[in-house]
Amino acid sequence: MRYFELFDLPVQFDVDLVLLQDRFRAIQKQVHPDKFANGSDQQKLMAVQQASEVNDAYETLKHPLSRAEYMVAQHGHDVRHEQKTIRDGLFLMQQMELREELEEIESSSDPEAAIDVFYNDVKKLITQYTEEFNKNFDKTDFKAAALSVKKLRFIYKLKDEAQSLEDKLLDY
Numbered sequence: 001m002r003y004f005e006l007f008d009l010p011v012q013f014d015v016d017l018v019l020l021q022d023r024f025r026a027i028q029k030q031v032h033p034d035k036f037a038n039g040s041d042q043q044k045l046m047a048v049q050q051a052s053e054v055n056d057a058y059e060t061l062k063h064p065l066s067r068a069e070y071m072v073a074q075h076g077h078d079v080r081h082e083q084k085t086i087r088d089g090l091f092l093m094q095q096m097e098l099r100e101e102l103e104e105i106e107s108s109s110d111p112e113a114a115i116d117v118f119y120n121d122v123k124k125l126i127t128q129y130t131e132e133f134n135k136n137f138d139k140t141d142f143k144a145a146a147l148s149v150k151k152l153r154f155i156y157k158l159k160d161e162a163q164s165l166e167d168k169l170l171d172y
Contacts, residue, residue: 002074003060003061003070006027006054007019007020007027007058008023011071011074013068013071013130013133013134013137015061015067020058020061020062021062024054024058028051028054028055031047031051031054032051033047033048033051064126064152065152065153065156068130068133068145068148068149068152069153071145072137072142072146072149075140075142077143077145077146079146079153082150086147086150088147088151098118098121098122098158099158102118102158102161105118105162105165105169106165106168106169111169112169115165118162122155126155126156129151129152129155130152132148132151133145133148133149133152
């Protein structure tokens with residue numbers, strides 16, 4: 001099942017999320033298992049499988065990182081479970097600086113302001129690597145696009161860690 005085709009969307013990173021959600025709901029109405037409650041066991045099983053596949057497709061395309069991972073995987077660069085270190089010296093230096101910045105937030109004199117600065121830095125990097133991904137994907141340089149996805153994964157992971165730290169600081 002090709003996810004973009006399923007929702008009749010162009011294969012591109014920028015997705016109209018409202019349109020995606022509308023089409024997801026329309027398809028779910030067609031394949032929802034409750035619709036086959038009086039059907040045979042095979043029909044019920046098929047409905048459950050189809051609903052599950054539609055849910056997976058929707059969740060994949062809804063989130064920018066999983067969408068990018070899916071897009072490069074469709075072109076032979078499945079990086080979703082890859083753990084190899086990126087061999088880009090500048091990026092590695094940037095990783096180390098961001099890790100240090102994140103570690104220092106808790107002991108800073110104004111942790112809330114420090115975490116806001118950190119979020120702004122992360123947001124800029126997400127924009128930068130997303131643009132890099134788009135440029136490489138549009139040029140059909142899928143290997144370079146996959147590298148951009150790996151960088152995005154690291155940045156999104158840092159964002160999640162910052163969110164956990166913020167929750168801790170605000171005592172949620």
